[in-house]
Amino acid sequence: MKFLWTTIHVKNMEESLAFYQNVVGLKLMNRFNAGPGMEISFLGEGETKLELICSEKFHNFNPGNGVSMGFKVESLDAALNMVKEKGYEVITGPLQPNPHVKYFIFLDPNGYKVQFAEQS
Template sequence: MRLLHTMLRVGNLERSIAFYTEVLGMRLLRRQDYPEGRFTLAFVGYQDEADGAVIELTHNWDTSSYELGNGFGHIAVAVPDAYRACEEIRARGGKVVREAGPMKHGSTVIAFIEDPDGYKIELIQRDAEHG
């Protein structure tokens, strides 16, 4: 078994695809409209679906926003330098909500950003060897 994807419902698909591809550097892997169900699925990720987990962006055509709820935590992305990643993400229009620095009660360097719908994305500083 392996993890396939995390699904997020988004209010504006084009805005979300732009965020994940242009701000976070993922690729749009596939996109499919389902006119009968009035929704579109778009899959984004750093690698092909056969090689790793991706994010499924679900856009229900008749819904422009969602309440995030308190059960969802965050998506985590490994980065080589969290401080630099925050600078680059901010320069590309992304929103940093917790600056890079050591986590509470630990030494791992982390940061948090938000996507256009308010979903949290944790940046975890890891060297290339530990991905």
């Protein structure tokens, strides 16, 4: 079995695409209409794929407390500065649970937890 992608429902496709492209750094791979009032976008390359679904039917959703997406960064300090400059609030960290990893967590425009982690 091979992992294909993570799907999240979003309130606003343009805002979500801007976040995942400009803050997280994922490349838009495909974007299409999937029927009346529904649009789907796929982002990421290689093993990391994220599917965004924006539908008029799903505007009342809860992103969930147990869901988070982690992305590797080269410099946690640089990522932290960039996130703060773009106006996103860090809700956890930075933390270093062991000598080889440090991370922080902030929320995307839809309320999903996004973790940036530096690994050594």
